[in-house]
Amino acid sequence: MNDVALKPRVGAVRYLNTKPLVHGLDSASTPFTLSFDYPAHLADQLSLGLLDVALIPSIEYFLGDRYRIITDACIGCLGPVWSVKIFFRTPPQQVKTLALDEGSRTSAALAKILLAEKIGVRPDLQALPLGSDMRDCEANAILLIGDRAIHPPAIDAVEVWDLGETWVEWTGLPFVFAMWVARPAISTEVIAKSLMEARDGGMENLEMIAEREAAKYQLTTSECFHYFHDNLHFTLGPQEKEGLMRYYHYAVQLGLAPSGRTPIYDDCKIAR
Structure with missing residues (x-):
């Protein structure tokens, strides 16, 4: 069995909003294989065991079976999200x-x-x-x-x-669209560390990422940079967690999610 087959399988969203989260993860030293798909497809693949960790829609977290949130890296917003x-x-x-x-x-x-x-x-x-x-x-x-x-x-x-x-x-709360989530019994310490380092590196290099990606999405570099910098938010802190639970509360009221779910957070860094 080759080394690639032994690596954990991680799935990320194929949209532009993911680029700062996966910065540098195309390196041969990345401790997992990374694939890209639409958010809903990633949730299905995680549920079927085709992925070990995935950036899935937040509603899917509450529909999953004992999923864990493994990092404080997320896709969210503090206002207009544009997309x-x-x-x-x-x-x-x-x-x-x-x-x-x-x-x-x-x-x-x-x-x-x-x-x-x-x-x-x-x-x-x-x-x-x-x-x-x-x-x-x-x-x-x-x-x-x-x-x-x-x-x-x-x-x-x-x-x-x-x-x-x-x-x-x-x-009056942030909104969280997607989080890095793992299936039960998956060891995630190394994966989580890599994902948080990728997010941190992406935040430090937004201008470079915007220059690289803008034309692919028919945007100017300035538009792309402001989308990353002003419209998106990439840290799951206390306010974001409160917003996530408010969203879950309304989802339960409308029958969109089962009641009684409590988020499970791995020992990951949470913004203060």
């Missing part, structure tokens, strides 16, 4: 149908929570498959995430919600 939006073709209070981007289940649950709890709307739901043409979707509102939220098609929208901004204004 998670609902485009309303009718005023939000009049929405009857909502199309949900299949890329991330956390954002889908967040959209349902904000519509139900904030304005009392519970629309019928439609799936918006990855790679579909949003202009062919006839729903009253469309949730888009990731790169296609940053560059949406010409949708005739009367209002747009940035869900990070909407959540923070409504709750």
Whole structure:
């Protein structure tokens, strides 16, 4: 059996927002194999045992079986996130149908929570498959995430919600979209150390990462840098943990997650 086969398997989100978290992990010395996929797919692979550790949607953490949060590196926001939006073709209070981007289940649950709890709307739901043409979707509102939220098609929208901004204004708390999570019985000390070092290195090199990645996503270097620096937040501290539990509370109320779940944190550094 070769060395690659012996390494733990780690999965990361393929969107632009992950780049600062995986900085330098393409080195031959990285103590695990790293693959990339859509957030929802990563959650499925972790559940099936095809991955040992993955950056999964936060809603999937509460649906998992004894998952552990292994680092304080995460994808979150303290305000507008730019890459998670609902485009309303009718005023939000009049929405009857909502199309949900299949890329991330956390954002889908967040959209349902904000519509139900904030304005009392519970629309019928439609799936918006990855790679579909949003202009062919006839729903009253469309949730888009990731790169296609940053560059949406010409949708005739009367209002747009940035869900990070909407959540923070409504709750006064940060929002956590994804965390590094491990399956039970997986040894993670070395993996967690590498992931936190990668995040720290990414934060120190945002300008370089933006210069490298911007053109791939049809952004200017300045736009890409400000997305990393101003829209995203990469540390799971006490306020972020409180925001995560508030989100879980609303998810339970709407039947989107089972009750009685308590987050399990490995002995990882938590921001003070």
